[in-house]
Amino acid sequence: MKDAAPKTIYLKDYTPFGFTVEEVHLTFDLAPGATRVKSRIRFAPRGGADDRRFFLHGEDLTLIRAAIDGKEVQPTLTAEGLTCDVPDAAFTWEAEVEIDPAGNTALEGLYMSNGMYCTQCEAEGFRKITYYPDRPDVMSTFTVRINGDLPVMLSNGNPVQQGEGWAEWHDPWPKPAYLFALVAGDLVAHSDSFTTCSGKEVDLNLWVRPGDEGKCAWGMEALKKSMRWDEEVYGREYDLEVFNIVAVDDFNMGAMENKGLNIFNSSAVLASPETATDANFERIEAIIAHEYFHNWTGNRITCRDWFQLCLKEGLTVFRDAQFTADMRSEPVKRISDVIDLRARQFPEDNGPLAHPVRPESFQEINNFYTATVYEKGAEVIGMLKRLVGDAAYAEALDLYFARHDGEACTIEDWLRVFEDVTGRDLGQFKRWYSQAGTPRLKVEEDWQDGTYTLTFTQTTPPSAASPEPQPQVIPINLGLLGPNGDEVKETETLEMTEARQAFTFTGLSAKPVPSILRGFSAPVILDRDSSTAERAFLLAHDTDPFNRWEAGGALARATLNAMALEDAAPDAAYLDGMLAVLRDDTLDPAYRALMLALPGQSELAAMQAEAGHTPDPRAIWTACETLRQALAQHAQDTLPRIWETCRIDAPYRPDAEQSGKRALAGAVLSLITRLDGGALAASQYGSADNMTLQVSALSCLLKAGKGQAETAAFYAQWQQDRLVIDKWFMLQVLQAAPETAAATAKTLTEHADFNWKNPNRFRAVLGALTGNHAGFHAADGAGYALLADWLIRLDPVNPQTTARMCAAFQTWRRYDARRQGLIRAQLDRIAAQPGLSRDTTEMITRIQGN
Ligand code: BES
Numbered sequence: 001m002k003d004a005a006p007k008t009i010y011l012k013d014y015t016p017f018g019f020t021v022e023e024v025h026l027t028f029d030l031a032p033g034a035t036r037v038k039s040r041i042r043f044a045p046r047g048g049a050d051d052r053r054f055f056l057h058g059e060d061l062t063l064i065r066a067a068i069d070g071k072e073v074q075p076t077l078t079a080e081g082l083t084c085d086v087p088d089a090a091f092t093w094e095a096e097v098e099i100d101p102a103g104n105t106a107l108e109g110l111y112m113s114n115g116m117y118c119t120q121c122e123a124e125g126f127r128k129i130t131y132y133p134d135r136p137d138v139m140s141t142f143t144v145r146i147n148g149d150l151p152v153m154l155s156n157g158n159p160v161q162q163g164e165g166w167a168e169w170h171d172p173w174p175k176p177a178y179l180f181a182l183v184a185g186d187l188v189a190h191s192d193s194f195t196t197c198s199g200k201e202v203d204l205n206l207w208v209r210p211g212d213e214g215k216c217a218w219g220m221e222a223l224k225k226s227m228r229w230d231e232e233v234y235g236r237e238y239d240l241e242v243f244n245i246v247a248v249d250d251f252n253m254g255a256m257e258n259k260g261l262n263i264f265n266s267s268a269v270l271a272s273p274e275t276a277t278d279a280n281f282e283r284i285e286a287i288i289a290h291e292y293f294h295n296w297t298g299n300r301i302t303c304r305d306w307f308q309l310c311l312k313e314g315l316t317v318f319r320d321a322q323f324t325a326d327m328r329s330e331p332v333k334r335i336s337d338v339i340d341l342r343a344r345q346f347p348e349d350n351g352p353l354a355h356p357v358r359p360e361s362f363q364e365i366n367n368f369y370t371a372t373v374y375e376k377g378a379e380v381i382g383m384l385k386r387l388v389g390d391a392a393y394a395e396a397l398d399l400y401f402a403r404h405d406g407e408a409c410t411i412e413d414w415l416r417v418f419e420d421v422t423g424r425d426l427g428q429f430k431r432w433y434s435q436a437g438t439p440r441l442k443v444e445e446d447w448q449d450g451t452y453t454l455t456f457t458q459t460t461p462p463s464a465a466s467p468e469p470q471p472q473v474i475p476i477n478l479g480l481l482g483p484n485g486d487e488v489k490e491t492e493t494l495e496m497t498e499a500r501q502a503f504t505f506t507g508l509s510a511k512p513v514p515s516i517l518r519g520f521s522a523p524v525i526l527d528r529d530s531s532t533a534e535r536a537f538l539l540a541h542d543t544d545p546f547n548r549w550e551a552g553g554a555l556a557r558a559t560l561n562a563m564a565l566e567d568a569a570p571d572a573a574y575l576d577g578m579l580a581v582l583r584d585d586t587l588d589p590a591y592r593a594l595m596l597a598l599p600g601q602s603e604l605a606a607m608q609a610e611a612g613h614t615p616d617p618r619a620i621w622t623a624c625e626t627l628r629q630a631l632a633q634h635a636q637d638t639l640p641r642i643w644e645t646c647r648i649d650a651p652y653r654p655d656a657e658q659s660g661k662r663a664l665a666g667a668v669l670s671l672i673t674r675l676d677g678g679a680l681a682a683s684q685y686g687s688a689d690n691m692t693l694q695v696s697a698l699s700c701l702l703k704a705g706k707g708q709a710e711t712a713a714f715y716a717q718w719q720q721d722r723l724v725i726d727k728w729f730m731l732q733v734l735q736a737a738p739e740t741a742a743a744t745a746k747t748l749t750e751h752a753d754f755n756w757k758n759p760n761r762f763r764a765v766l767g768a769l770t771g772n773h774a775g776f777h778a779a780d781g782a783g784y785a786l787l788a789d790w791l792i793r794l795d796p797v798n799p800q801t802t803a804r805m806c807a808a809f810q811t812w813r814r815y816d817a818r819r820q821g822l823i824r825a826q827l828d829r830i831a832a833q834p835g836l837s838r839d840t841t842e843m844i845t846r847i848q849g850n
């Protein structure tokens, strides 16, 4: 149902619902084109409520009948729901509606994927299943009966009973409707069990389509590790008899934390060594953990309204990052997260889509599942932990769980537990939740008579969301190194609260080299004019692994910018520094692999724009190519030896140790391919017995403009495996040269297997195009036009996925007038589509800046 005039919802307008829901009974009579949903819901007037209007959300529903206390009623229907006169006391509401799962291509509400029924209700999808107060602060227990002829029929909570053609489920934990789930299909289980810390036995099932049984073991291991970790680190025990996970092929997001019945995009859970890469395995481990952790941070304690989304998402991302750091390597996880933050959140925070971690208004909530809410939201929690210390953090979390279990909460509730535990006033800290934009942190240093002073200045660029930004609390982790590389001052957290603030250090015998913002202790842009020599020194000596990596990145950025803007030659200090890192076998291979990667090309463009230049995507691409070639030549004699040290003789395992070695081998292979014309990559491809090796070899070959035979062979080998074929589509676009990327993508959209209604497949091609910076921004505008064509086509079918992908245009103001004109023309063309969804309309309008 399209809105004529989009409505804006404001945080300040929050009012509680006038009724409580005591219990919900649902009966589903499944049929693909005409499923009947009967609801029986016990409502009671809420004490103290002044708004007693009885409004239930409902969209795309056909109402068959409605009754109150058994007597039929005639509610007033609108496109958004219904209103009805109700008694002044508790009453039972009954309704029967008809819905069309088979016709539901938006993948929100109850829909079908490969003959299987499944649901996605967050944020506001339950209203497409039946009439209900579809808001997170209305919590109730649910009993669900499913009638249908499918072998497996699941819902939330514990199984009550089942028979031929029916199954009944009961979830004893009150929950908001967005956590409701139903799955029915021809599924098989990979089963296991877990004994909780108090000795309760939980049945664990991972439900998949027949044929996918062999891809379940890793997800199950990840689930058990997550359950144990949450007990040990956060003291959180699981609370039902069964935990079900279902893999579905058509899913807008990665996965969803429905109570006791998580639903996963199959790409986020299914893996075998032959079909999934190390990166896939790591992502699966993290997503399983994330959704599992929501059981406490999200489900037991939920959000009062969708403005508080970061309450559950920021915290759960923070928790899953801690988990991954514990399972694998802390510095490697931290560096990967910062790479991701800079690639996805910084552009958002510094462009037309900027919004606070807790937004104050929205039109379509689905557009606010953003890197800012998630990743910056997690960073804010990291800062809070840094400021109060580990012990107080643990105490505050215990208090949070004890005080708010079973409630729908706000950021105020969250901060109050920290204030109560520490006695601190978090008033200024709260600006991290209310203010948009990335703070810039400028540093000046002074050295006089043994006294060393660092003066910091913070400024946040104003945005539409935050026109007058105020100084924020910035925890700055600082260490000082002596001239010989020894640490003369261990890491200390400086607490910056003023716009400009100095910190003084005495008792030093020589001018130190500062290591600032260790571990990336705050999500800011550090603006420091340091010399190449100082960066090279930190790259060689910093004891903080994050800042050591950062020093390498700073050298890379400096030389790439000089190469792209001034035609400079590759910097010898960068090449020497990288060679030293590459050769240093005491360093974790995974860490060395990260070191060898260049900064993202889009990030370089952002930096150039910030420095007042107009970035040229083609020139940035050329600079990166030239630098990689120079590094390959510089490291020529070392590469084969490193390659040898990465050899693995043991059977494949996707753990940190093996995947680190394969990552370094992959980085080395990409350099060797620049020297040997692809011989080693071709031979690796030929003998690869796992997907990580297959993909790294094929990537190198495609990058070198070769690999036609391998590309064909890959397709022939894997054409029956959707997840692998997604990779096949993606790699060809990602590795294409700037001039051919759009054409390659276009050709692939004409391939018989380009099933564009499947979000994974759509993203594999169009998402990869936007990830190929120089290709997407090719001067002729072909990349822009192709993306816009497909967004226009997808919007009526799947508004959520369309709207998310509009973000590729958010950086348009960085580029030259010609490119700006080309992008604006595409934005205008999309905006002019009749019947454009509310999701896409909001995104385009915000990007246009109207
Ligand atoms: N609750 C979300 C899933 C979701 C997002 C539902 C948006 C509806 C709209 C889930 O917990 C989540 O955050 N999933 C992430 C993965 C996670 C590891 C950050 C996702 O799906 O990308």
Ligand code: ZN
Binding pocket: 290, 294, 312, 313, 316
């Ligand atoms: Zn989440």
